[in-house]
Every structure is written in C-alpha cells, then in structure tokens.
Amino acid sequence: MRAIIAGTGGYLPERVLGNDQLAAEYGLDTSDEWIRGRTGIRQRHLAARGETASSMGAAAARQALEQAGIAVDEVDAIIVATTTPDSAFPSTAARVQAAIGARPGLAFDLSAACTGFIYALGMAESLMRSGAARCVLVIGTEIYSRIVDWTDRSTCVLFGDGAGAVVLRASDEEQERGLLSWHLHADGRHADILQVEGGAGSTGGAGLLRMSGREVFRHAVSKLAAVVDQALQANALDRSAVNWLVPHQANLRIIDAMGRKLGLPPERVVVTVDRHANTSAASIPLALAEAARDGRIKQGDLVLMEAIGGGLTWGAALARF
Ligand code: ACO
Numbered sequence: 001m002r003a004i005i006a007g008t009g010g011y012l013p014e015r016v017l018g019n020d021q022l023a024a025e026y027g028l029d030t031s032d033e034w035i036r037g038r039t040g041i042r043q044r045h046l047a048a049r050g051e052t053a054s055s056m057g058a059a060a061a062r063q064a065l066e067q068a069g070i071a072v073d074e075v076d077a078i079i080v081a082t083t084t085p086d087s088a089f090p091s092t093a094a095r096v097q098a099a100i101g102a103r104p105g106l107a108f109d110l111s112a113a114c115t116g117f118i119y120a121l122g123m124a125e126s127l128m129r130s131g132a133a134r135c136v137l138v139i140g141t142e143i144y145s146r147i148v149d150w151t152d153r154s155t156c157v158l159f160g161d162g163a164g165a166v167v168l169r170a171s172d173e174e175q176e177r178g179l180l181s182w183h184l185h186a187d188g189r190h191a192d193i194l195q196v197e198g199g200a201g202s203t204g205g206a207g208l209l210r211m212s213g214r215e216v217f218r219h220a221v222s223k224l225a226a227v228v229d230q231a232l233q234a235n236a237l238d239r240s241a242v243n244w245l246v247p248h249q250a251n252l253r254i255i256d257a258m259g260r261k262l263g264l265p266p267e268r269v270v271v272t273v274d275r276h277a278n279t280s281a282a283s284i285p286l287a288l289a290e291a292a293r294d295g296r297i298k299q300g301d302l303v304l305m306e307a308i309g310g311g312l313t314w315g316a317a318l319a320r321f
Helices: 019-025 034-039 053-068 092-100 113-130 188-193 213-234 252-261 280-293
Strands: 002-011 015-018 042-045 078-079 106-110 135-143 161-173 178-186 194-196 207-213 242-246 303-309 312-318
Touching: 002 053, 002 113, 002 178, 002 280, 015 019, 015 113, 015 207, 019 034, 034 252, 042 161, 053 078, 053 092, 053 135, 053 188, 078 092, 078 113, 092 135, 113 135, 113 161, 113 178, 113 280, 113 303, 113 312, 135 280, 178 213, 188 194, 188 207, 188 213, 207 242, 213 252, 213 303, 213 312, 242 252, 242 280, 252 303
Parallel strands: 078 106, 078 135, 242 303
Antiparallel strands: 002 161, 015 042, 135 161, 178 312, 194 207, 303 312
C-alpha cells in the first residue's frame, strides 16, 4: 500500500497586513527593516472575526478534493493538525467533517505545533497501512492571530493565519509514488522555550504564545539537519535526489540554511514565509498547494518536508508526487 498525495489545497484570509501597517495598527516599536532582515517576512494574512480554524480548514479541504477529483463521500478519515482549535471539543476535524458534508467516519485533531502537518501525514499513513482508512484528508489550519500577545513585538510580528490540506489516497499498484517515509521526534524537556501559557486544563496564564526565539533558532538548525539526514538515509537516497525542499515556514534564515545543507539552489526551495509569515501547522500544506498549483512540483518529483515547533517537536517526510 502506498499513500498517494492525490490533491492539495490552501486557504488564506482576505486581509493582508504589511510590516509597516502592522506596526502602525498595533502600536509596535518595530520596523519593516527589522522584520524583513531577521525573518524574511514582508506581510501576513489575518483572519476575519467570523473565521475559525474549521472554516479555513474546510475551505482548504474542498480545494484539495476538487484538485484530486475525489468526491467528498470517498473520504473516510480526517486529521486536523492545529494548536488553535475552534474549541477544546468537538474537535476541529469533526467540525470540518460536517462543514464539507463528509460521511461519518474517523476524525480527530492532533497537537504538535508547527510540526503538526508532518505528524498528521505520519498518522494518516499508519491508518491507511492498518486498513482503517483508504482516503484521508490531512489538514493544517491555524489562527495564531488569536493567541499571540499583540504587545510583544518579538513574537506577534512572526505569525499569520491560514490553512492547507492534502488528500491521501491508498494505492496498491503505484509503488513508485506516494509517501516514502516519515520521521517524528519530540523532546518535552524544552517545553518552556516555545509554549502557549494557560488553556482549559492549566492552573494559570493568559493563553498567549511565548517564545525564546534565539533558543528555538539554535535547536532548529541542528535538529532539522539531523532529521533530514535521517529521512534520506532511511530511503538510501543522496541529497541530490531531492527535487524540492518544502520546509516549515518560520524564518528565511533557517530555510536558507537547510537549502544550503542539501546543496539545493534557492529556486528548488519553496518559500512562502515572505507573504504568509509563520502559519504553524498550515505552512507546509499551503506551500505544497502553491507549488503544485503553479506547476513547480510535478508528478514524479521527490519532495522533502521538514518542520520544528513547540514541544519541542520536529520531523521530516519524503514523498514522491
Ligand atoms: N522589532 C524590532 N526589534 C525587535 C523585535 C521587533 N519585532 N523583536 C525583538 N527585537 C529586539 C529585541 O528586543 C532585542 O533587542 P536588545 O538586543 O536591545 O535586547 C533584539 O531585537 C534581538 O532580539 P533577539 O530575539 O535576540 O533576535 P533574533 O536575532 O534571535 O531574532 C527571531 C528573533 C526572528 C524570533 C529568531 O530568533 C527566530 O527566528 N527564531 C526561531 C523561531 C522559530 O523558528 N520558531 C519555530 C517554530 S514556531 C512554533 O512552533 C509555533
């Protein structure tokens, strides 16, 4: 059995805010020069009042199904990677299921912060291998504008809202295509360097994101390099086999470092962080959808995905489109 990536989709809220606009609107002591120089971010999309993780996720899912040419009643499982769910329960996945009119089946949310989409790919493939599902919607959807501290310039400038989705279809014939392998890690000893304080089960805190950027940066470079090597070695592939790097979009400096490590020219690295900022679990499926739609990623291409986020969690996945 191979989990084939049959379609991709994305959704971005209509409202776009450039760096200078953001600084002015939120009264932040920052500048386009600082944000762009440290992160590569030029602008971000911000959700409207009525939008939620499930409404954005449903929009991305519909587009992925349409692109795959798969009818909604073929979907038998939905996994939503999110750390900004509509509510503690029902899950965002159950809400998406109802919103797109999928038949009752398996649906659940998964929390692995910015690594959520890679985790969800791995869990989807496991479900498919076990025989529990043949067609899985894997969605990453986030509204970080609701959990950032808009008075903390060191974090609020980094994030944006959006959703991305892929449809995985089980195939017993196509052995060359599909998800080749996934590699997941977590180390909870580093929980406090990137976290959302508070929440329904906590004893305090305001439910806002806190990050020691420099610490996260240090872990990012070494852990992502190691997990990328792990993915290539597991498939006995040389880095030259990789056609596209589709990294989590947190910071252009980290993305560039990973591209250099793989010896990939910049045009083989899919970058959206400049326009989307960091959309956490949505960033990889949004980047996949963009590069598939504009014809960069073609059938047969080998795509390497990698991410690191709160937990700490980190991981990589290799797929042949
Ligand atoms: N505008 C202007 N100045 C700022 C801003 C801002 N928006 N933010 C911070 N500064 C100042 C700081 O106050 C500090 O000033 P000081 O030297 O006078 O104290 C100075 O800039 C340097 O701050 P640092 O935090 O050390 O800046 P750094 O070079 O580390 O860049 C950044 C910060 C961009 C956050 C970087 O550390 C980074 O990208 N880290 C990785 C983040 C990441 O990858 N996260 C991934 C996962 S996210 C998730 O899982 C949800």
